[in-house]
Amino acid sequence: MLKPFEVIETIKMIQEENLDIRTITMGISLRDCCHSDGNVSRKKIYDKITRYAANLVKVGEDIEKEYGIPIINKRISVTPISLIAESSDEEDYVKFAEILDSAAETVGVNFIGGFSALVHKGYTVGDRKLINSIPAALSTTKKVCSSVNVATTKAGINMDAVREMGQVIKKAAELTADSGGLGCAKLVVFANVPEDNPFMAGAFHGIGEPECVINVGVSGPGAVKCALEKVKGADFGTVSETIKKTAFKITRMGQLVAQEASKRLGVQFGIVDLSLAPTPAIGDSVAHILEEMGLEKCGTHGTTAALALLNDAVKKGGTMASSYVGGLSGAFIPVSEDAGMIDAVVQGALSIDKLEAMTCVCSVGLDMIVVPGNTSAETISAIIADEVAIGVINNKTTAVRIIPAPGKNIGDMVEFGGLLGSGPVMKINEFNSEEFIKRGGRIPAPIHSLRN
Amino acid sequence: MRAVITVIGKDKVGIIAGVSTILADSNVNILDITQTTMQDVFTMIMLVDITKSNISFHDLSDSLEDKGREIGLSIKIQHEDIFNSMHRI
Numbered sequence: 001m002l003k004p005f006e007v008i009e010t011i012k013m014i015q016e017e018n019l020d021i022r023t024i025t026m027g028i029s030l031r032d033c034c035h036s037d038g039n040v041s042r043k044k045i046y047d048k049i050t051r052y053a054a055n056l057v058k059v060g061e062d063i064e065k066e067y068g069i070p071i072i073n074k075r076i077s078v079t080p081i082s083l084i085a086e087s088s089d090e091e092d093y094v095k096f097a098e099i100l101d102s103a104a105e106t107v108g109v110n111f112i113g114g115f116s117a118l119v120h121k122g123y124t125v126g127d128r129k130l131i132n133s134i135p136a137a138l139s140t141t142k143k144v145c146s147s148v149n150v151a152t153t154k155a156g157i158n159m160d161a162v163r164e165m166g167q168v169i170k171k172a173a174e175l176t177a178d179s180g181g182l183g184c185a186k187l188v189v190f191a192n193v194p195e196d197n198p199f200m201a202g203a204f205h206g207i208g209e210p211e212c213v214i215n216v217g218v219s220g221p222g223a224v225k226c227a228l229e230k231v232k233g234a235d236f237g238t239v240s241e242t243i244k245k246t247a248f249k250i251t252r253m254g255q256l257v258a259q260e261a262s263k264r265l266g267v268q269f270g271i272v273d274l275s276l277a278p279t280p281a282i283g284d285s286v287a288h289i290l291e292e293m294g295l296e297k298c299g300t301h302g303t304t305a306a307l308a309l310l311n312d313a314v315k316k317g318g319t320m321a322s323s324y325v326g327g328l329s330g331a332f333i334p335v336s337e338d339a340g341m342i343d344a345v346v347q348g349a350l351s352i353d354k355l356e357a358m359t360c361v362c363s364v365g366l367d368m369i370v371v372p373g374n375t376s377a378e379t380i381s382a383i384i385a386d387e388v389a390i391g392v393i394n395n396k397t398t399a400v401r402i403i404p405a406p407g408k409n410i411g412d413m414v415e416f417g418g419l420l421g422s423g424p425v426m427k428i429n430e431f432n433s434e435e436f437i438k439r440g441g442r443i444p445a446p447i448h449s450l451r452n
Numbered sequence: 453m454r455a456v457i458t459v460i461g462k463d464k465v466g467i468i469a470g471v472s473t474i475l476a477d478s479n480v481n482i483l484d485i486t487q488t489t490m491q492d493v494f495t496m497i498m499l500v501d502i503t504k505s506n507i508s509f510h511d512l513s514d515s516l517e518d519k520g521r522e523i524g525l526s527i528k529i530q531h532e533d534i535f536n537s538m539h540r541i
Contacts, residue, residue: 001484001486001499002456002497002499002532002535002536002539003539004486004488004490004495004497005490006535006538006539007456007458007497007535008458008460008490008495009538009539010534010535010538010539011458011460011528065509065510065513066509066513066530066531067530067531067533067534068528068529068530068531068534069534249538249539252537252538253534253537253538255537256533256534256537
Protein backbone atom coordinates (compact mmCIF):
# COMPACT_ATOMS: atom_id res chain seq x y z
CA MET A 1 0.00 0.00 0.00
CA LEU A 2 1.19 3.47 -0.80
CA LYS A 3 2.11 5.58 2.17
CA PRO A 4 0.00 8.68 2.84
CA PHE A 5 2.96 11.05 2.55
CA GLU A 6 3.80 9.63 -0.87
CA VAL A 7 0.28 10.18 -2.12
CA ILE A 8 0.23 13.68 -0.67
CA GLU A 9 3.64 14.50 -2.14
CA THR A 10 2.47 13.62 -5.63
CA ILE A 11 -0.74 15.60 -5.25
CA LYS A 12 1.12 18.58 -3.85
CA MET A 13 3.61 18.54 -6.73
CA ILE A 14 0.73 18.64 -9.18
CA GLN A 15 -1.59 21.06 -7.41
CA GLU A 16 0.77 23.49 -5.73
CA GLU A 17 4.05 23.17 -7.59
CA ASN A 18 2.75 23.19 -11.15
CA LEU A 19 4.04 19.75 -12.06
CA ASP A 20 2.56 18.84 -15.40
CA ILE A 21 3.17 17.05 -18.63
CA ARG A 22 4.01 19.90 -20.94
CA THR A 23 3.26 18.16 -24.19
CA ILE A 24 2.33 14.92 -25.87
CA THR A 25 3.61 15.33 -29.39
CA MET A 26 2.72 12.91 -32.15
CA GLY A 27 5.37 12.73 -34.84
CA ILE A 28 3.96 11.80 -38.24
CA SER A 29 6.01 10.98 -41.31
CA LEU A 30 4.73 12.69 -44.45
CA ARG A 31 7.28 11.04 -46.72
CA ASP A 32 4.54 9.23 -48.63
CA CYS A 33 2.71 12.51 -49.30
CA CYS A 34 5.00 13.84 -52.04
CA HIS A 35 3.40 14.51 -55.43
CA SER A 36 4.21 16.49 -58.54
CA ASP A 37 0.82 18.17 -58.16
CA GLY A 38 0.83 20.35 -55.04
CA ASN A 39 -2.93 20.00 -54.59
CA VAL A 40 -2.70 16.21 -54.52
CA SER A 41 0.22 16.38 -52.10
CA ARG A 42 -1.70 18.70 -49.76
CA LYS A 43 -4.75 16.46 -49.81
CA LYS A 44 -2.57 13.50 -48.85
CA ILE A 45 -0.98 15.54 -46.05
CA TYR A 46 -4.33 16.65 -44.65
CA ASP A 47 -5.84 13.17 -44.84
CA LYS A 48 -2.86 11.51 -43.21
CA ILE A 49 -2.55 13.94 -40.31
CA THR A 50 -6.27 13.93 -39.55
CA ARG A 51 -6.35 10.14 -39.73
CA TYR A 52 -3.32 9.45 -37.52
CA ALA A 53 -4.04 12.17 -34.98
CA ALA A 54 -7.83 11.81 -34.88
CA ASN A 55 -7.81 10.56 -31.28
CA LEU A 56 -4.70 12.34 -30.01
CA VAL A 57 -6.49 15.08 -28.11
CA LYS A 58 -9.13 12.76 -26.69
CA VAL A 59 -6.56 10.23 -25.48
CA GLY A 60 -4.58 13.07 -23.91
CA GLU A 61 -7.65 14.32 -22.10
CA ASP A 62 -8.61 10.83 -20.92
CA ILE A 63 -5.16 10.22 -19.45
CA GLU A 64 -5.25 13.63 -17.81
CA LYS A 65 -8.54 12.78 -16.14
CA GLU A 66 -7.67 9.25 -15.08
CA TYR A 67 -4.23 9.97 -13.70
CA GLY A 68 -5.03 13.43 -12.41
CA ILE A 69 -2.00 15.01 -14.03
CA PRO A 70 -2.48 18.02 -16.30
CA ILE A 71 -1.34 17.53 -19.88
CA ILE A 72 -1.00 21.08 -21.12
CA ASN A 73 -0.47 20.60 -24.84
CA LYS A 74 -1.26 18.04 -27.47
CA ARG A 75 0.79 18.68 -30.58
CA ILE A 76 1.92 17.27 -33.88
CA SER A 77 5.27 17.30 -35.61
CA VAL A 78 5.71 16.33 -39.24
CA THR A 79 8.52 15.62 -41.70
CA PRO A 80 10.24 18.86 -42.76
CA ILE A 81 7.91 20.28 -45.38
CA SER A 82 10.79 21.28 -47.65
CA LEU A 83 11.33 17.55 -48.31
CA ILE A 84 7.68 16.95 -49.14
CA ALA A 85 6.77 20.07 -51.10
CA GLU A 86 9.91 19.82 -53.18
CA SER A 87 8.37 17.21 -55.49
CA SER A 88 5.83 19.76 -56.71
CA ASP A 89 6.85 22.54 -59.03
CA GLU A 90 5.12 25.23 -56.96
CA GLU A 91 7.17 28.30 -56.09
CA ASP A 92 5.33 29.36 -52.97
CA TYR A 93 4.89 26.90 -50.09
CA VAL A 94 2.46 28.99 -48.04
CA LYS A 95 -0.39 26.72 -49.13
CA PHE A 96 1.44 23.81 -47.48
CA ALA A 97 1.54 25.77 -44.24
CA GLU A 98 -2.15 26.49 -44.58
CA ILE A 99 -3.01 22.82 -45.00
CA LEU A 100 -0.98 22.00 -41.86
CA ASP A 101 -2.87 24.73 -40.04
CA SER A 102 -6.23 23.39 -41.09
CA ALA A 103 -5.29 19.77 -40.23
CA ALA A 104 -4.18 21.00 -36.77
CA GLU A 105 -7.47 22.83 -36.38
CA THR A 106 -9.46 19.73 -37.35
CA VAL A 107 -7.79 17.43 -34.81
CA GLY A 108 -7.73 20.13 -32.12
CA VAL A 109 -4.00 20.39 -31.37
CA ASN A 110 -2.60 23.79 -30.46
CA PHE A 111 0.57 23.71 -32.55
CA ILE A 112 1.94 21.76 -35.48
CA GLY A 113 5.67 21.83 -36.15
CA GLY A 114 7.59 20.96 -39.28
CA PHE A 115 7.39 23.87 -41.67
CA SER A 116 11.10 23.28 -41.67
CA ALA A 117 14.25 22.93 -43.72
CA LEU A 118 17.65 21.42 -42.97
CA VAL A 119 20.28 23.50 -44.73
CA HIS A 120 23.40 23.09 -42.61
CA LYS A 121 25.50 22.27 -45.63
CA GLY A 122 23.52 23.97 -48.37
CA TYR A 123 20.16 24.46 -50.00
CA THR A 124 18.10 22.28 -52.27
CA VAL A 125 15.49 23.89 -54.50
CA GLY A 126 12.78 23.02 -51.99
CA ASP A 127 14.75 24.38 -49.03
CA ARG A 128 15.10 27.74 -50.75
CA LYS A 129 11.41 27.96 -51.59
CA LEU A 130 10.41 26.94 -48.09
CA ILE A 131 12.63 29.53 -46.42
CA ASN A 132 11.27 32.22 -48.75
CA SER A 133 7.75 31.22 -47.72
CA ILE A 134 8.35 31.32 -43.96
CA PRO A 135 7.39 34.97 -43.23
CA ALA A 136 4.10 34.77 -45.12
CA ALA A 137 3.37 31.27 -43.76
CA LEU A 138 3.81 32.44 -40.16
CA SER A 139 1.63 35.49 -40.67
CA THR A 140 -1.24 33.71 -42.39
CA THR A 141 -1.40 30.63 -40.14
CA LYS A 142 -2.06 30.37 -36.42
CA LYS A 143 -0.74 26.98 -35.37
CA VAL A 144 2.15 26.29 -37.70
CA CYS A 145 5.66 26.39 -36.30
CA SER A 146 8.76 26.66 -38.40
CA SER A 147 12.41 25.79 -37.89
CA VAL A 148 15.59 25.89 -39.94
CA ASN A 149 18.76 24.01 -39.08
CA VAL A 150 21.71 26.10 -40.27
CA ALA A 151 24.64 24.29 -38.68
CA THR A 152 25.88 20.98 -37.33
CA THR A 153 29.09 19.90 -35.66
CA LYS A 154 29.65 17.53 -38.59
CA ALA A 155 28.99 20.04 -41.38
CA GLY A 156 29.96 23.40 -39.91
CA ILE A 157 27.90 26.57 -40.26
CA ASN A 158 26.07 27.59 -43.42
CA MET A 159 26.65 31.34 -43.20
CA ASP A 160 24.51 32.03 -46.28
CA ALA A 161 21.60 30.52 -44.39
CA VAL A 162 22.53 32.44 -41.25
CA ARG A 163 22.45 35.67 -43.26
CA GLU A 164 19.16 34.78 -44.87
CA MET A 165 17.51 33.84 -41.59
CA GLY A 166 18.23 37.33 -40.25
CA GLN A 167 16.22 38.71 -43.16
CA VAL A 168 13.48 36.10 -42.76
CA ILE A 169 13.10 36.96 -39.07
CA LYS A 170 12.89 40.68 -39.85
CA LYS A 171 10.25 40.07 -42.48
CA ALA A 172 8.23 37.72 -40.26
CA ALA A 173 8.24 40.42 -37.58
CA GLU A 174 7.07 43.08 -40.04
CA LEU A 175 4.25 40.92 -41.36
CA THR A 176 3.01 40.31 -37.82
CA ALA A 177 3.74 43.82 -36.53
CA ASP A 178 0.23 44.27 -35.13
CA SER A 179 0.83 41.41 -32.68
CA GLY A 180 4.33 42.51 -31.60
CA GLY A 181 6.12 40.34 -34.16
CA LEU A 182 4.40 37.15 -33.01
CA GLY A 183 5.42 35.34 -36.21
CA CYS A 184 9.00 35.19 -34.92
CA ALA A 185 7.86 33.39 -31.76
CA LYS A 186 6.94 30.46 -34.02
CA LEU A 187 10.32 30.32 -35.77
CA VAL A 188 13.51 28.71 -34.48
CA VAL A 189 16.97 28.71 -36.05
CA PHE A 190 18.98 25.67 -34.93
CA ALA A 191 22.41 24.14 -34.77
CA ASN A 192 22.50 20.35 -34.28
CA VAL A 193 18.72 20.12 -34.29
CA PRO A 194 17.32 16.93 -32.70
CA GLU A 195 14.93 14.85 -34.81
CA ASP A 196 12.64 13.85 -31.96
CA ASN A 197 12.08 17.07 -30.05
CA PRO A 198 8.48 17.27 -28.76
CA PHE A 199 8.70 20.96 -27.82
CA MET A 200 7.54 23.82 -30.01
CA ALA A 201 8.39 25.86 -31.91
CA GLY A 202 11.31 23.66 -32.94
CA ALA A 203 9.61 20.28 -33.29
CA PHE A 204 9.67 18.31 -36.52
CA HIS A 205 9.58 14.62 -37.35
CA GLY A 206 13.10 13.71 -38.42
CA ILE A 207 13.90 11.56 -41.43
CA GLY A 208 15.32 8.78 -39.25
CA GLU A 209 12.09 8.54 -37.29
CA PRO A 210 9.43 5.82 -37.69
CA GLU A 211 6.09 6.22 -39.44
CA CYS A 212 4.39 7.59 -36.35
CA VAL A 213 5.68 8.12 -32.84
CA ILE A 214 4.72 9.59 -29.48
CA ASN A 215 7.21 11.88 -27.76
CA VAL A 216 6.53 13.46 -24.40
CA GLY A 217 7.93 16.59 -22.81
CA VAL A 218 7.72 17.02 -19.05
CA SER A 219 7.88 20.13 -16.97
CA GLY A 220 8.29 20.96 -13.33
CA PRO A 221 10.53 23.90 -12.39
CA GLY A 222 8.14 24.62 -9.52
CA ALA A 223 8.61 21.16 -8.04
CA VAL A 224 12.41 21.49 -8.21
CA LYS A 225 12.33 24.90 -6.56
CA CYS A 226 10.09 23.65 -3.74
CA ALA A 227 12.42 20.69 -3.15
CA LEU A 228 15.40 23.06 -2.93
CA GLU A 229 13.58 25.26 -0.44
CA LYS A 230 13.83 22.35 1.99
CA VAL A 231 17.64 22.18 1.77
CA LYS A 232 18.44 25.86 2.26
CA GLY A 233 22.13 26.47 2.89
CA ALA A 234 23.17 22.86 2.20
CA ASP A 235 26.26 22.18 0.09
CA PHE A 236 26.16 21.59 -3.67
CA GLY A 237 26.30 17.81 -3.33
CA THR A 238 23.01 17.99 -1.50
CA VAL A 239 21.58 20.46 -4.00
CA SER A 240 22.49 18.16 -6.87
CA GLU A 241 21.04 15.09 -5.12
CA THR A 242 17.80 16.93 -4.37
CA ILE A 243 17.39 18.01 -7.99
CA LYS A 244 18.18 14.50 -9.22
CA LYS A 245 15.53 12.94 -7.01
CA THR A 246 12.91 15.46 -8.06
CA ALA A 247 13.82 15.12 -11.74
CA PHE A 248 13.48 11.36 -11.37
CA LYS A 249 9.96 11.69 -10.00
CA ILE A 250 8.95 14.23 -12.64
CA THR A 251 10.30 12.08 -15.44
CA ARG A 252 8.55 8.96 -14.16
CA MET A 253 5.29 10.85 -14.74
CA GLY A 254 6.41 11.57 -18.29
CA GLN A 255 7.35 7.97 -18.89
CA LEU A 256 4.01 6.73 -17.56
CA VAL A 257 2.03 9.16 -19.69
CA ALA A 258 4.14 8.42 -22.78
CA GLN A 259 3.67 4.67 -22.44
CA GLU A 260 -0.03 4.98 -21.78
CA ALA A 261 -0.58 7.37 -24.69
CA SER A 262 1.41 5.19 -27.03
CA LYS A 263 -0.55 2.10 -25.96
CA ARG A 264 -3.94 3.75 -26.36
CA LEU A 265 -3.10 5.31 -29.70
CA GLY A 266 -1.41 2.16 -31.00
CA VAL A 267 1.67 4.20 -31.85
CA GLN A 268 5.32 3.55 -31.03
CA PHE A 269 6.71 5.30 -27.95
CA GLY A 270 9.63 7.50 -28.97
CA ILE A 271 11.28 9.41 -26.18
CA VAL A 272 10.73 11.43 -23.06
CA ASP A 273 12.36 14.84 -23.25
CA LEU A 274 13.87 15.62 -19.84
CA SER A 275 13.43 19.33 -20.02
CA LEU A 276 12.50 21.69 -17.27
CA ALA A 277 10.14 23.89 -19.26
CA PRO A 278 8.95 27.00 -17.45
CA THR A 279 5.72 28.91 -18.01
CA PRO A 280 4.93 32.53 -17.23
CA ALA A 281 2.86 31.33 -14.24
CA ILE A 282 4.17 32.23 -10.79
CA GLY A 283 5.94 29.22 -9.27
CA ASP A 284 6.92 27.69 -12.61
CA SER A 285 10.21 29.46 -13.25
CA VAL A 286 13.72 28.16 -13.97
CA ALA A 287 15.16 31.55 -12.93
CA HIS A 288 13.64 31.11 -9.48
CA ILE A 289 15.42 27.76 -9.07
CA LEU A 290 18.74 29.48 -9.75
CA GLU A 291 17.82 32.20 -7.26
CA GLU A 292 16.85 29.55 -4.71
CA MET A 293 20.45 28.30 -4.93
CA GLY A 294 21.57 31.63 -3.50
CA LEU A 295 21.70 34.17 -6.31
CA GLU A 296 20.03 37.49 -5.57
CA LYS A 297 18.81 37.71 -9.15
CA CYS A 298 19.10 35.40 -12.12
CA GLY A 299 21.79 36.80 -14.41
CA THR A 300 24.24 37.85 -11.73
CA HIS A 301 27.70 36.27 -11.39
CA GLY A 302 27.33 32.60 -10.54
CA THR A 303 24.28 32.10 -12.75
CA THR A 304 26.09 30.01 -15.35
CA ALA A 305 27.49 27.69 -12.69
CA ALA A 306 24.09 27.32 -11.05
CA LEU A 307 22.47 26.52 -14.38
CA ALA A 308 25.21 24.02 -15.26
CA LEU A 309 24.57 22.16 -12.02
CA LEU A 310 20.80 22.25 -12.53
CA ASN A 311 20.98 21.04 -16.12
CA ASP A 312 23.32 18.17 -15.30
CA ALA A 313 21.36 17.03 -12.26
CA VAL A 314 18.08 17.08 -14.21
CA LYS A 315 19.60 14.81 -16.83
CA LYS A 316 21.12 12.42 -14.30
CA GLY A 317 17.88 12.09 -12.37
CA GLY A 318 15.74 11.87 -15.47
CA THR A 319 17.79 9.36 -17.43
CA MET A 320 17.14 6.58 -14.97
CA ALA A 321 13.41 7.30 -14.91
CA SER A 322 12.81 6.79 -18.58
CA SER A 323 13.59 3.93 -20.92
CA TYR A 324 14.25 6.26 -23.86
CA VAL A 325 15.44 9.80 -23.48
CA GLY A 326 15.85 12.30 -26.28
CA GLY A 327 14.77 15.62 -27.69
CA LEU A 328 16.37 18.66 -26.14
CA SER A 329 16.62 17.38 -22.56
CA GLY A 330 17.83 20.06 -20.20
CA ALA A 331 16.64 23.28 -18.66
CA PHE A 332 14.97 25.84 -20.90
CA ILE A 333 15.62 29.54 -20.46
CA PRO A 334 13.02 31.28 -22.62
CA VAL A 335 12.90 34.85 -21.36
CA SER A 336 9.29 35.75 -22.11
CA GLU A 337 7.97 32.41 -20.82
CA ASP A 338 9.57 32.60 -17.38
CA ALA A 339 8.37 35.06 -14.74
CA GLY A 340 11.77 35.07 -13.02
CA MET A 341 13.67 35.73 -16.25
CA ILE A 342 11.34 38.59 -17.17
CA ASP A 343 11.82 40.12 -13.75
CA ALA A 344 15.60 39.71 -13.96
CA VAL A 345 15.70 41.51 -17.30
CA VAL A 346 13.43 44.32 -16.09
CA GLN A 347 15.64 44.84 -13.04
CA GLY A 348 18.78 44.94 -15.15
CA ALA A 349 20.29 41.73 -13.76
CA LEU A 350 20.05 39.64 -16.91
CA SER A 351 21.55 40.70 -20.24
CA ILE A 352 21.64 39.06 -23.64
CA ASP A 353 25.37 38.43 -23.18
CA LYS A 354 24.77 36.52 -19.97
CA LEU A 355 22.00 34.55 -21.64
CA GLU A 356 24.44 33.59 -24.38
CA ALA A 357 26.89 32.33 -21.76
CA MET A 358 24.10 30.38 -20.07
CA THR A 359 23.27 28.62 -23.33
CA CYS A 360 26.71 26.99 -23.23
CA VAL A 361 25.59 24.85 -20.31
CA CYS A 362 21.88 24.28 -20.81
CA SER A 363 19.60 22.99 -23.51
CA VAL A 364 18.60 25.12 -26.47
CA GLY A 365 19.72 28.72 -26.57
CA LEU A 366 18.63 32.31 -26.94
CA ASP A 367 14.93 31.66 -26.61
CA MET A 368 12.03 34.11 -26.80
CA ILE A 369 14.24 37.16 -26.69
CA VAL A 370 12.67 40.45 -27.71
CA VAL A 371 15.01 43.06 -29.20
CA PRO A 372 14.32 46.58 -30.53
CA GLY A 373 12.31 46.76 -33.75
CA ASN A 374 15.05 48.70 -35.52
CA THR A 375 17.62 45.91 -35.03
CA SER A 376 19.13 45.19 -38.45
CA ALA A 377 18.86 41.84 -40.20
CA GLU A 378 22.67 41.58 -40.14
CA THR A 379 22.77 42.02 -36.36
CA ILE A 380 20.17 39.28 -35.94
CA SER A 381 22.23 37.07 -38.24
CA ALA A 382 25.32 37.79 -36.16
CA ILE A 383 23.45 36.85 -32.97
CA ILE A 384 22.46 33.59 -34.69
CA ALA A 385 26.06 33.01 -35.82
CA ASP A 386 27.36 33.37 -32.26
CA GLU A 387 24.75 31.02 -30.89
CA VAL A 388 25.15 28.28 -33.49
CA ALA A 389 28.93 28.51 -33.10
CA ILE A 390 28.46 27.58 -29.43
CA GLY A 391 26.42 24.57 -30.51
CA VAL A 392 28.80 23.47 -33.24
CA ILE A 393 31.94 23.72 -31.15
CA ASN A 394 30.42 22.18 -28.03
CA ASN A 395 28.65 19.40 -29.89
CA LYS A 396 25.24 20.36 -28.54
CA THR A 397 21.94 21.71 -29.75
CA THR A 398 21.59 25.48 -29.70
CA ALA A 399 18.88 27.63 -31.15
CA VAL A 400 17.73 31.19 -31.57
CA ARG A 401 14.16 32.38 -31.27
CA ILE A 402 14.40 36.13 -31.39
CA ILE A 403 11.73 38.76 -31.95
CA PRO A 404 12.68 42.19 -33.33
CA ALA A 405 9.38 43.73 -32.19
CA PRO A 406 8.35 46.39 -34.72
CA GLY A 407 8.16 49.90 -33.27
CA LYS A 408 9.36 48.78 -29.84
CA ASN A 409 12.37 50.09 -27.95
CA ILE A 410 14.51 48.97 -25.02
CA GLY A 411 12.42 48.74 -21.87
CA ASP A 412 9.08 48.29 -23.62
CA MET A 413 7.07 45.16 -22.86
CA VAL A 414 5.65 43.05 -25.67
CA GLU A 415 2.67 40.84 -24.91
CA PHE A 416 2.37 37.55 -26.82
CA GLY A 417 -0.27 35.87 -24.69
CA GLY A 418 -0.69 32.34 -23.35
CA LEU A 419 2.36 30.16 -22.85
CA LEU A 420 4.48 32.54 -24.96
CA GLY A 421 4.14 35.15 -22.21
CA SER A 422 5.38 38.69 -22.46
CA GLY A 423 8.90 39.85 -23.19
CA PRO A 424 10.80 42.95 -22.17
CA VAL A 425 12.72 44.50 -25.08
CA MET A 426 16.40 43.80 -24.37
CA LYS A 427 19.47 45.86 -25.05
CA ILE A 428 21.81 44.55 -27.71
CA ASN A 429 25.29 45.60 -28.78
CA GLU A 430 25.03 48.76 -30.88
CA PHE A 431 28.07 48.15 -33.07
CA ASN A 432 27.35 46.57 -36.40
CA SER A 433 28.43 43.20 -37.85
CA GLU A 434 27.40 43.89 -41.41
CA GLU A 435 30.70 43.18 -43.16
CA PHE A 436 31.11 39.95 -41.24
CA ILE A 437 27.70 38.65 -42.23
CA LYS A 438 28.10 39.82 -45.84
CA ARG A 439 30.94 37.36 -46.44
CA GLY A 440 28.67 34.36 -46.76
CA GLY A 441 29.88 30.84 -47.52
CA ARG A 442 30.44 28.17 -44.92
CA ILE A 443 32.37 28.09 -41.68
CA PRO A 444 34.08 24.68 -41.81
CA ALA A 445 33.29 21.96 -39.30
CA PRO A 446 35.53 21.98 -36.23
CA ILE A 447 38.41 19.56 -35.94
CA HIS A 448 36.58 17.35 -33.46
CA SER A 449 33.98 16.59 -36.11
CA LEU A 450 36.58 14.17 -37.48
CA ARG A 451 36.08 11.77 -34.66
CA ASN A 452 35.89 8.57 -36.70
CA MET B 453 -7.94 -1.41 -12.32
CA ARG B 454 -7.14 0.11 -8.98
CA ALA B 455 -7.42 3.77 -8.13
CA VAL B 456 -6.55 6.03 -5.24
CA ILE B 457 -9.14 8.39 -3.79
CA THR B 458 -7.81 11.27 -1.74
CA VAL B 459 -9.90 13.47 0.48
CA ILE B 460 -8.15 16.57 1.75
CA GLY B 461 -9.57 19.37 3.86
CA LYS B 462 -11.14 20.13 7.22
CA ASP B 463 -12.36 17.14 9.23
CA LYS B 464 -16.12 16.85 9.68
CA VAL B 465 -18.91 14.34 10.23
CA GLY B 466 -19.93 12.11 7.35
CA ILE B 467 -16.91 12.22 5.05
CA ILE B 468 -16.44 8.46 4.83
CA ALA B 469 -20.20 7.92 4.63
CA GLY B 470 -20.51 10.39 1.77
CA VAL B 471 -17.67 8.89 -0.24
CA SER B 472 -18.50 5.26 0.42
CA THR B 473 -22.14 5.76 -0.55
CA ILE B 474 -21.06 6.91 -3.98
CA LEU B 475 -18.66 3.99 -4.24
CA ALA B 476 -21.28 1.44 -3.17
CA ASP B 477 -23.79 2.87 -5.66
CA SER B 478 -21.16 2.57 -8.39
CA ASN B 479 -20.17 -0.97 -7.39
CA VAL B 480 -16.64 0.08 -6.50
CA ASN B 481 -14.89 -2.05 -3.89
CA ILE B 482 -12.85 -0.40 -1.14
CA LEU B 483 -9.57 -2.27 -0.57
CA ASP B 484 -7.94 -0.10 2.06
CA ILE B 485 -8.47 3.13 3.93
CA THR B 486 -5.99 5.22 5.88
CA GLN B 487 -6.64 8.56 7.43
CA THR B 488 -4.33 10.97 9.10
CA THR B 489 -3.87 14.61 9.91
CA MET B 490 -0.91 16.13 8.11
CA GLN B 491 0.05 19.71 8.91
CA ASP B 492 -3.42 20.30 10.45
CA VAL B 493 -5.15 19.08 7.31
CA PHE B 494 -7.37 16.03 7.38
CA THR B 495 -6.26 13.52 4.78
CA MET B 496 -8.02 10.33 3.87
CA ILE B 497 -6.58 7.95 1.33
CA MET B 498 -8.63 5.12 -0.07
CA LEU B 499 -7.44 2.37 -2.37
CA VAL B 500 -10.32 1.10 -4.48
CA ASP B 501 -10.94 -1.50 -7.15
CA ILE B 502 -12.97 -0.09 -10.00
CA THR B 503 -12.84 -3.13 -12.27
CA LYS B 504 -16.52 -3.89 -11.72
CA SER B 505 -17.67 -0.30 -11.53
CA ASN B 506 -21.02 0.27 -13.23
CA ILE B 507 -20.19 3.82 -14.32
CA SER B 508 -17.33 5.26 -16.35
CA PHE B 509 -14.19 6.58 -14.68
CA HIS B 510 -15.12 10.08 -15.83
CA ASP B 511 -18.57 9.95 -14.24
CA LEU B 512 -17.20 8.48 -11.02
CA SER B 513 -14.55 11.19 -10.88
CA ASP B 514 -17.16 13.89 -11.49
CA SER B 515 -19.55 12.62 -8.84
CA LEU B 516 -16.75 12.43 -6.26
CA GLU B 517 -15.63 15.94 -7.10
CA ASP B 518 -19.23 17.17 -6.85
CA LYS B 519 -19.54 15.53 -3.45
CA GLY B 520 -16.32 17.27 -2.40
CA ARG B 521 -17.69 20.64 -3.41
CA GLU B 522 -20.91 19.91 -1.54
CA ILE B 523 -19.18 19.17 1.77
CA GLY B 524 -16.33 21.63 1.27
CA LEU B 525 -13.40 19.25 0.76
CA SER B 526 -11.19 18.25 -2.12
CA ILE B 527 -12.01 14.72 -3.32
CA LYS B 528 -10.02 13.25 -6.17
CA ILE B 529 -9.70 9.86 -7.79
CA GLN B 530 -6.57 8.94 -9.72
CA HIS B 531 -5.24 5.79 -11.31
CA GLU B 532 -2.98 4.04 -8.81
CA ASP B 533 -0.10 3.90 -11.28
CA ILE B 534 0.64 7.61 -11.08
CA PHE B 535 1.71 7.15 -7.46
CA ASN B 536 3.40 3.81 -8.03
CA SER B 537 5.45 5.12 -10.90
CA MET B 538 6.64 8.10 -8.91
CA HIS B 539 7.42 6.32 -5.64
CA ARG B 540 8.23 2.71 -6.57
CA ILE B 541 10.99 1.49 -8.81
